[in-house]
Amino acid sequence: MTEYKKVNSHITKALAEIVRTENVLVDDYELIPYTRDHQWVKRSDLFTSRPEVVVLPESAEQIVKIVYLANREKIPIVPCGARTGMTGNCVPIYGGIQVDMKKMNKIIEIDEDNMVAVVQAGISLYKLDQELRKRGFICGHMPGSQPTATVGGAISTNGWSERRMKYGDIRNQVTSLKVVLPTGELVKVGGGVSGKVEKSSVGFGGMKYLFIGTWGNIGNSYRSNIENLSYARTSLHSSNSIQLFRPRVQSCAENVHDGYSIFIFADRRS
Numbered sequence: 001m002t003e004y005k006k007v008n009s010h011i012t013k014a015l016a017e018i019v020r021t022e023n024v025l026v027d028d029y030e031l032i033p034y035t036r037d038h039q040w041v042k043r044s045d046l047f048t049s050r051p052e053v054v055v056l057p058e059s060a061e062q063i064v065k066i067v068y069l070a071n072r073e074k075i076p077i078v079p080c081g082a083r084t085g086m087t088g089n090c091v092p093i094y095g096g097i098q099v100d101m102k103k104m105n106k107i108i109e110i111d112e113d114n115m116v117a118v119v120q121a122g123i124s125l126y127k128l129d130q131e132l133r134k135r136g137f138i139c140g141h142m143p144g145s146q147p148t149a150t151v152g153g154a155i156s157t158n159g160w161s162e163r164r165m166k167y168g169d170i171r172n173q174v175t176s177l178k179v180v181l182p183t184g185e186l187v188k189v190g191g192g193v194s195g196k197v198e199k200s201s202v203g204f205g206g207m208k209y210l211f212i213g214t215w216g217n218i219g220n221s222y223r224s225n226i227e228n229l230s231y232a233r234t235s236l237h238s239s240n241s242i243q244l245f246r247p248r249v250q251s252c253a254e255n256v257h258d259g260y261s262i263f264i265f266a267d268r269r270s
């Protein structure tokens with residue numbers, strides 16, 4: 001197993017030069033929130049794993065420099081979004097550097113003609129959805145954790161939501177990604193030249209799937225193009241009993257063809 005080095009004052013100084021001092025967290029009270037996500041943990045296991053330092057980059061160039069530094073110094077590095085994951089995957093069990101993506105939360109472009117949003121990975125799904133609604137669209141992925149969960153976290157976990165019936169999982173909605181590899185190289189995968197189209201006839205269009213659902217293990221995504229925005233017509237279905245389930249599914253399937261987008265099933269007796 002790789003022997004990891006510890007973060008020392010030289011490393012934190014170098015990190016501060018990359019992201020500025022206010023974006024480097026080292027005090028105990030600042031690190032404790034990063035010791036867990038929404039996974040249930042025993043009280044005795046609380047606070048056992050923690051990063052030695054947290055950085056909040058504001059650009060891809062900063063992430064590249066952070067990853068180069070970590071790679072050169074053999075320090076583990078773990079990205080996180082809103083830490084709503086329920087498996088503890090964003091918790092840095094070997095210490096090291098936690099890269100918190102929440103300051104990279106901008107919408108770069110909403111291309112209404114191609115129905116594609118270009119966003120930074122740290123934007124929350126809720127904020128994206130709100131901005132899309134102002135233009136008559138919605139986001140095709142809306143999990144239970146949507147008020148805070150980020151686009152980057154959703155892509156890394158290949159998230160699914162109740163809107164999957166129409167749009168599929170998030171892997172079906174990403175046209176391209178820009179990713180910083182563990183070696184510090186920056187790559188764009190998928191989406192043709194513009195990054196906005198689903199293009200698989202030539203080249204390595206399928207490469208993007210390497211980074212979807214792989215939990216940040218092989219890259220830190222910092223920009224995503226998401227398609228399948230839909231006009232914000234919604235339909236809420238609830239089924240009181242299992243007997244009504246089949247007709248409800250049938251009715252939802254018909255509505256899919258009409259352009260409706262949200263389907264919720266609830267069996268109130270279960």
Ligand SMILES: Cc1cc2nc3c(=O)[nH]c(=O)nc-3n(C[C@H](O)[C@H](O)[C@H](O)COP(=O)(O)OP(=O)(O)OC[C@H]3O[C@@H](n4cnc5c(N)ncnc54)[C@H](O)[C@@H]3O)c2cc1C
Nearest residue numbers: 081082083084085143144145150152153154156160216221
């Ligand atoms: C109340 C509740 C309801 C939920 N409902 C759903 C649901 O309906 N559907 C669903 O799929 N999930 C659901 N979840 C689980 C969780 O919210 C999702 O997995 C969510 O997508 C995680 O996003 P996050 O920003 O919080 O990521 P985090 O928890 O911070 O990170 C999750 C993983 O992604 C990696 N990661 C984060 N950002 C990046 C990045 N930019 N680049 C590379 N890797 C990155 C992390 O290292 C980690 O491995 C729910 C959780 C809660 C608490």
